Amino acid sequence: MSFLPNIVGFACQWCTYAGADLAGNLRAKYPPSIKLIKVPCSGRVEPEHVMEAFAKGADGVMIGGCHFGDCHYKTGNYKTANRMKILAKLLEDSGFDARRFRLEWISGAEGYRFAEVVEEFTKELQQLGPNPLKGGE
Amino acid sequence: MADKVKTAFLLAGGCAGCEMSVVDLSEKLVDALEHLEIVFWAPTVADVKYADLEEMPDKSIDLAFVDGMIRNTENLHTVKVLRQKSKVLVAFGACASLGGIAAMGDLHTKEELFSQAYKTSFSTDNPDGVYPTPEYLLDGKYDLTIPAILDHCSTIDQVVDVEYYVGGCPPHPSFVGKLVGAILAGDLPPVGSWLTSGKAVCDSCTRNPALTGQERLPVGEIKRTIDGRPDPNACLLQQGYMCFGPVTQGDCGGSCLNVNIPCRGCGGPIPGIKDFGARCVSTLASSMASEEVAAQFIEKYNDMAKMFYRYSHTASKLNHRVAEMKETQHAKN
Numbered sequence: 001m002s003f004l005p006n007i008v009g010f011a012c013q014w015c016t017y018a019g020a021d022l023a024g025n026l027r028a029k030y031p032p033s034i035k036l037i038k039v040p041c042s043g044r045v046e047p048e049h050v051m052e053a054f055a056k057g058a059d060g061v062m063i064g065g066c067h068f069g070d071c072h073y074k075t076g077n078y079k080t081a082n083r084m085k086i087l088a089k090l091l092e093d094s095g096f097d098a099r100r101f102r103l104e105w106i107s108g109a110e111g112y113r114f115a116e117v118v119e120e121f122t123k124e125l126q127q128l129g130p131n132p133l134k135g136g137e
Numbered sequence: 138m139a140d141k142v143k144t145a146f147l148l149a150g151g152c153a154g155c156e157m158s159v160v161d162l163s164e165k166l167v168d169a170l171e172h173l174e175i176v177f178w179a180p181t182v183a184d185v186k187y188a189d190l191e192e193m194p195d196k197s198i199d200l201a202f203v204d205g206m207i208r209n210t211e212n213l214h215t216v217k218v219l220r221q222k223s224k225v226l227v228a229f230g231a232c233a234s235l236g237g238i239a240a241m242g243d244l245h246t247k248e249e250l251f252s253q254a255y256k257t258s259f260s261t262d263n264p265d266g267v268y269p270t271p272e273y274l275l276d277g278k279y280d281l282t283i284p285a286i287l288d289h290c291s292t293i294d295q296v297v298d299v300e301y302y303v304g305g306c307p308p309h310p311s312f313v314g315k316l317v318g319a320i321l322a323g324d325l326p327p328v329g330s331w332l333t334s335g336k337a338v339c340d341s342c343t344r345n346p347a348l349t350g351q352e353r354l355p356v357g358e359i360k361r362t363i364d365g366r367p368d369p370n371a372c373l374l375q376q377g378y379m380c381f382g383p384v385t386q387g388d389c390g391g392s393c394l395n396v397n398i399p400c401r402g403c404g405g406p407i408p409g410i411k412d413f414g415a416r417c418v419s420t421l422a423s424s425m426a427s428e429e430v431a432a433q434f435i436e437k438y439n440d441m442a443k444m445f446y447r448y449s450h451t452a453s454k455l456n457h458r459v460a461e462m463k464e465t466q467h468a469k470n
Contacts, residue, residue, distance in 0.1 A: 047415035055454040082431040083422035089435050090418055093442035095244065095459045132466070133458045 005059035005125035007034040007118070010045045014072040015107045016064025022111030030115035033122045034062065042066070043076030047087040050101060054091075059131045060121060062102045064114075070107060077105070099128060142320050143199045145177035145190075146229075147219050149212040149293070150239060151205025155230035156181050158307035165314070173200075173317050177219075187215055193222050200320055202229040202313070206236050206451060207291040210271075211284035220297040225325070227301045227316065227332075228293040231403045234302040234331075235413070236451025240290040241443050243450055243460035246467045247286065289460035290451045302331045304386050304405025306448060331386070337407050338382035338400050342391035344372045355426035359434045362399065373399045374424060379438065383420050384410060403448045412453045414445030 011017040017038050023030065039045055042065025053061050063084060065077040080103070088098040102121055106114050146156060160166065160182075176198060177185050201223035207213050220226055228234040236243075242250050251268050255261060271285035293299050303312045312332045319325050326332070339345050346353055353375065360367075360377040367373055373380040373394065380399035382391070386407055393400055406413040418441075425431050438444050442456075450456050 047418045048410075048412045051412050051415045051453065051455045055458055078428075079423045081428055082425050083419050085428065085431045086418045086422050086435060086441065087415065090414065090441040090445060093244075093440050094446075094456055095442075095463065096455065132462060133455075 002126040003130060004031065005033050005122055005130070006057070007060040007062055007121065007125070008053040008058045009034045009036045009062045009064060009118075010039050010042065010049065011036045011064045012042045012066055012077075013038050013040055015066035015070065016042075016104070016114065018108030019064070019106040019110050019114040022108065023114045024111075026111045028112050028115035030118040031122045033125075034118050041071065041073050041076035042080040043071075043073065045080065047083055047090075050084075050087060051091075054096065054100070054131065055133060057131050057134045058100075059128075059134075060100045060102070060125045062104060062117075062121060064104050064106050064117075067105045067107055097128065099124065100131065141172060141174040142317050143176045143197065144173045144317070145175070145198045145201040145219065145223065146182070147177070147179065147201065147203045147215060148181050149203055149205035149216055149233065150208030150290070151230065151232045151237065153181050153204075154307045155202075155204035155232075158230075158310045159313055162310045162313070169314060169317065172321060177201075187218075190215070190222060191218055195221050196224050198223040200225050200227070200316060202227045203233050203293050204229045206232040206240055207287065207293065207296050208239060209284040209286050213287065213296060216293060216297055225300045225316075225320070226293070226297065227303060228299045229303050229312075230308045231304055231306040231405065231448040233293045234299075234304060234452070235405055235449035236290055236292050236446075237306065237448055240292075240450040241447065243289050243456065243463070244442055246463055247288065248467070250286075288464045289457070291457070292451050295451070295457065300328050301326065302405065304331065304333065304403065305389060306403035309388055331405060331408070333386045333388055333405070333408075335408055336387050338385045338387035338389065338391050338394065338404065341387040341389075342372075342382055342394045344370060344394060346372050346375060353424070356424050356430060357426045359425075359430060359437050361437055367397055369397050374421075379421055379434070379444075381417055381421075384413065384416050401447045402445075405449070412455070413449040414442075414453055414456075417445045 020036055042063055045063050050061050065080055071077045084103045088101055091098040104117050177190050179185055201219050203216055231237045255263055255268055256266055271283055273281045275281055356377050358377045367376050367378055378399045381402040382400040384407055385400050385402045386404035389404055410416045
């Protein structure tokens with residue numbers, strides 16, 4: 001039995017959080033590995049939050065936002081896309097495996113998609129093993 | 138307070154540039170001697186040895202400045218001793234408070250650093266590949282020792298408690314005078330604070346578009362300083378040159394900007410920032426017009442870690458923890 005990863009999920013309240021809600025209503029099955037934090041918009045998530053989660057031992061971090069064009073605040077997810085693209089490169093260059101970090105666009109109608117993404121990410125993290133910085137502070 | 142403020146300066150793993158900045162006060166420093174007594178300034182200025190510091194009574198120094206990061210066993214030891222002897226300890230300059238330039242060495246293994254410094258660099262003549270060793274027995278009877286390099290760098294506050302932080306590479310020497318004045322007046326700022334105006338470099342920069350009532354526009358093309366000479370009057374970020382001004386403390390008065398060079402964050406993070414590099418990513422990325430521009434940025438600036446953490450690598454919790462593990466990981470591979 002491989003370990004159950006600890007995933008910190010930042011979910012935009014308009015799309016991904018609603019998507020996660022729908023996954024529950026649909027009785028979609030996915031591993032209990034993700035701990036969701038509801039944020040007003042994926043654009044609210046600072047790269048600092050991601051770094052902190054990893055530094056404290058999270059095995060994976062996922063940010064979920066609306067599809068392009070769907071952002072409740074018009075441009076929040078475009079900014080997130082730019083930031084996280086650069087952050088992934090920064091993590092890689094700093095010597096931290098950026099595969100532990102994911103950015104996903106999941107709408108409020110995509111309950112099954114949410115379950116699928118979490119299952120897939122959990123499997124990938126199980127292959128990668130625990131966060132090498134495990135142990136927190 | 139009638140007594141003079143007993144002051145100490147210690148150079149840890151730095152380059153002594155911070156001390157040059159203090160010495161640059163010249164006559165003002167001489168005037169200041171009316172109010173302060175320098176009891177320790179090693180290894181650079183005063184003729185006081187580490188052993189003398191060890192013999193001083195605990196908490197006998199009113200105000201101690203450390204410049205430089207913790208890089209070797211000597212730094213680690215002297216900083217711990219100085220902490221014991223001092224009432225107020227100040228991390229003076231980018232290295233002491235954030236890690237500084239040398240902390241970027243943490244992105245490499247010790248073997249890589251040694252090989253570059255003692256074997257492969259162009260000016261090195263070392264055919265036998267000899268590395269310095271912390272202990273050496275000369276002629277079978279002289280036991281020689283030098284400090285050993287640590288597995289990773291640390292900022293001062295990762296090793297001992299620090300009362301105040303000053304950013305800058307080098308920091309502005311006026312902070313020395315301000316602290317002496319504050320101690321004399323018995324009016325010290327809250328422990329743990331940065332001594333800063335609290336304003337960003339952009340606030341002191343004459344290129345700020347806000348000064349002429351212009352709006353900031355999304356950046357459409359990324360440039361490096363080698364790509365041409367930037368317009369000396371327009372905001373560098375607006376021209377596509379990546380500048381850390383928006384998130385850096387502007388006590389320098391925008392001195393790099395005044396000579397057409399983008400800010401690289403030596404002043405330290407403006408208040409409210411935990412991780413300088415990550416916040417830089419956030420700020421710069423939000424000013425980019427599209428994902429293509431972000432991709433262009435990644436392509437043009439090829440090492441994000443050394444770009445964003447030029448002065449603050451060790452201060453980032455994630456980097457510090459990755460660095461703590463790098464030697465064990467290296468040994469495993």
